[in-house]
Ligand SMILES: Cc1ncc(COP(=O)(O)OP(=O)(O)O)c(N)n1
């Protein structure tokens with residue numbers, strides 16, 4: 232009896248999947264036959280049971296009813312790199328990074344290294360003809376979106392790669408100019424440099440040198456500070472790549488991992504917390520592969536770089552205590568998201584607490600006063616360096632709010648900045664915003680969590696340690712706390728002062744952003760309260776009730792970044 236029920240469940244499943252392959256007009260035939268008793272026969276090739284009469288009908292009907300083939304384009308990165316027998320870097324890191332970012336990855340192997348956590352014991356370089364053959368195999372057949380390069384150990388390999396890229400153009404090229412392994416062993420000699428500089432870099436959308444590689448690319452110019460990194464990024468940009476990301480992870484005397492991105496017009500300084508761990512082997516390969524994966528999915532360069540940096544920071548933090556190998560530098564775990572050990576995964580997914588640095592909160596009254604649309608105001612704020620935006624449109628009609636939210640989402644995402652909606656979960660759901668900000672009288676965060684997709688950000692306003700404790704239990708990602716100073720933006724708002732803010736921060740594990748009356752003259756005093764989970768300031772009038780939003784945002788961004796750096800140095 233039990234067996235019979237099991238069998239029929241399997242058959243129903245099979246029939247349903249078979250139905251998906253058929254043109255719609257054959258579905259009714261299939262289901263009619265399912266009800267009759269003699270509907271199964273064996274397919275001679277696959278030995279699978281399939282509906283008998285339907286097979287005959289499909290054969291008779293071939294000319295008009297071709298089998299429907301469901302087509303789904305899979306984002307695809309091709310990595311052209313060396314194999315690391317230890318599995319931490321090279322091709323192996325690239326495969327894991329792309330898999331973790333849900334992107335398909337094909338591989339062209341340029342060299343095989345004998346390598347472990349101690350160092351590189353041997354390198355066998357592939358003949359350039361065979362690299363060319365691998366490139367042709369993949370590029371002539373598969374729909375590759377982005378090519379990412381790692382170890383290119385001979386000038387001939389650089390040459391055949393450039394020839395292949397000209398023959399089979401792709402959407403983007405990410406060049407990680409790998410020259411030295413993390414253990415200090417040389418992986419590409421000076422003979423490769425000319426080809427890299429003259430042939431490959433002009434084809435690249437982005438090149439990602441660390442400070443040592445930037446220095447080598449520039450013929451030995453020292454790169455020792457953030458301002459050296461900016462100068463180096465500009466000079467490397469002159470070699471032809473559209474974007475240059477100089478990675479400052481090895482900068483001396485820096486408690487943060489600061490990278491500089493130059494896009495030919497302006498600089499973006501991207502800051503991530505330095506994770507104290509030995510397990511950093513493969514971070515360069517992984518970062519470049521994540522950037523490639525995000526570009527393959529359609530992100531902008533800035534968005535891709537931000538997402539990749541956040542991925543690395545989270546992976547390093549998750550893996551900081553794992554032990555693989557006996558050497559000085561171990562690999563890390565790319566698949567932290569599969570292991571729900573840390574916190575529940577939604578708390579980590581999309582949210583980067585560093586994004587709270589300069590939180591721009593809009594106000595419809597102020598935009599009306601200055602004759603600006605919501606999207607123009609938001610554009611100016613993100614151009615000026617706002618790191619997260621909240622639409623707080625208390626008087627907007629639903630449709631107007633939704634249209635504005637959609638437009639703002641496009642703008643924010645093109646700068647890699649998350650967009651949250653104040654109060655209105657319906658608007659957040661309808662425009663697929665990155666999350667919501669909720670007050671004490673809004674929907675409780677744990678209920679909002681059940682409505683929003685996993686990974687969407689939830690912020691909660693709190694004035695007291697008890698409210699902060701509840702926000703943590705409810706699964707909030709961050710707390711907005713204030714008014715720190717008196718404000719006219721929010722009626723009847725109780726001021727908690729610097730002391731109230733500090734007390735709340737100390738009582739919570741969650742990242743906190745301070746709000747209420749914050750402006751250039753007091754931002755330093757707020758950030759100086761000396762608690763690690765105070766991540767930034769949220770501001771309405773000091774940005775949106777001013778003549779030039781972009782200038783005010785730039786100014787405040789500089790002040791708050793300086794305050795954070797100083798806090799870290801202290
Ligand atoms: C970042 C941030 N913090 C606090 C608030 C205030 O939210 P709430 O208490 O719900 O008040 P309204 O903004 O809805 O008036 C906020 N909006 N953002």
Ligand SMILES: Cc1ncsc1CCOP(=O)(O)O
Nearest residue numbers: 714718720747748770771772
């Ligand atoms: C929304 C909100 N919540 C607490 S204070 C405040 C208003 C902040 O506005 P401003 O930055 O203009 O003081």
Ligand SMILES: [Mg+2]
Nearest residue numbers: 654669670673
């Ligand atoms: Mg509210």
